[in-house]
Amino acid sequence: MTLTRFKGSYRAAVFGASGGLGSAFLRALDADPACIALGAASRRPERAPGKVAAIGFDLADEESIAEACAWFAKDGPLDLVLVATGILHDGGALQPEKALKSLTGEALARAFRINAAGPALIAKHALPLLAKDRGAVFAALSARVGSIADNALGGWHAYRASKAALNMLIRNAAIELARKDKTALCVTLHPGTADTALSRPFQGNVKPEKLFTPDDAAAKLLSVIDALTPARTGTLLAWDGTTIPF
Ligand SMILES: NC(=O)c1ccc[n+]([C@@H]2O[C@H](COP(=O)([O-])OP(=O)(O)OC[C@H]3O[C@@H](n4cnc5c(N)ncnc54)[C@H](OP(=O)(O)O)[C@@H]3O)[C@@H](O)[C@H]2O)c1
Numbered sequence: 001m002t003l004t005r006f007k008g009s010y011r012a013a014v015f016g017a018s019g020g021l022g023s024a025f026l027r028a029l030d031a032d033p034a035c036i037a038l039g040a041a042s043r044r045p046e047r048a049p050g051k052v053a054a055i056g057f058d059l060a061d062e063e064s065i066a067e068a069c070a071w072f073a074k075d076g077p078l079d080l081v082l083v084a085t086g087i088l089h090d091g092g093a094l095q096p097e098k099a100l101k102s103l104t105g106e107a108l109a110r111a112f113r114i115n116a117a118g119p120a121l122i123a124k125h126a127l128p129l130l131a132k133d134r135g136a137v138f139a140a141l142s143a144r145v146g147s148i149a150d151n152a153l154g155g156w157h158a159y160r161a162s163k164a165a166l167n168m169l170i171r172n173a174a175i176e177l178a179r180k181d182k183t184a185l186c187v188t189l190h191p192g193t194a195d196t197a198l199s200r201p202f203q204g205n206v207k208p209e210k211l212f213t214p215d216d217a218a219a220k221l222l223s224v225i226d227a228l229t230p231a232r233t234g235t236l237l238a239w240d241g242t243t244i245p246f
């Protein structure tokens with residue numbers, strides 16, 4: 001697909017480029033001829049393909065975030081910044097809690113560090129580098145389970161709470177961004193359930209037609225981004241373009 005919202009060529013960057021969804025975004029943008037510069041930030045930068053300019057960064061290291069942002073924008077302002085980082089489990093001690101009795105301060109702190117503080121710090125350093133008056137977009141992957149209004153099931157305490165915090169931080173960033181550029185947007189996105197390492201242990205109850213390939217999920221989210229109007233800034237949007245209430 002080709003993104004048309006920038007009315008010509010555009011410059012993009014993906015944080016979390018090594019992940020299931022991050023690498024799918026990278027493939028889609030790499031294949032779009034209108035994307036003339038594509039930055040990829042990850043903890044394993046050597047895995048970046050094609051026309052991609054790769055750099056290392058860690059969400060826990062703000063200086064590395066600032067360096068990556070500055071490097072991506074060295075030849076011109078950015079039109080699109082995608083944050084596809086996140087953690088739900090680590091395959092070991094960190095697992096989504098089924099009940100409050102399993103909650104630990106360590107899990108809460110880690111989830112907030114990676115899922116909320118990290119993307120907010122990327123916004124801090126990336127928003128000043130966005131192209132002006134061109135409908136630039138900063139989008140961070142959140143999750144429907146981070147919606148307080150939508151929470152009827154409970155569980156997954158640390159992950160849910162950290163995504164709710166992310167939604168608030170990005171809403172705040174959107175308000176500041178709109179004061180400088182009324183065409184620019186800051187949003188959070190829910191990809192649906194995509195078949196990645198993050199979701200794999202929890203796909204049991206997902207109907208096959210509701211389990212997206214990472215490439216499908218990325219394409220759907222890029223279509224949502226392409227159609228965004230300024231009125232939707234600061235919101236949480238699902239893969240089908242619907243708004244999920246906070
Ligand atoms: N998959 C789904 O069904 C689903 C559903 C709802 C929401 N989401 C959200 O979508 C986003 C992407 O998830 P995914 O499914 O693509 O998961 P994934 O394949 O596990 O990718 C997670 C990414 O986050 C990166 N990351 C984790 N900690 C980091 C750190 N300290 N510094 C830098 N990067 C770090 C990982 O880097 P490394 O490769 O270096 O570990 C990886 O690139 C997450 O925010 C997730 O919550 C996913």
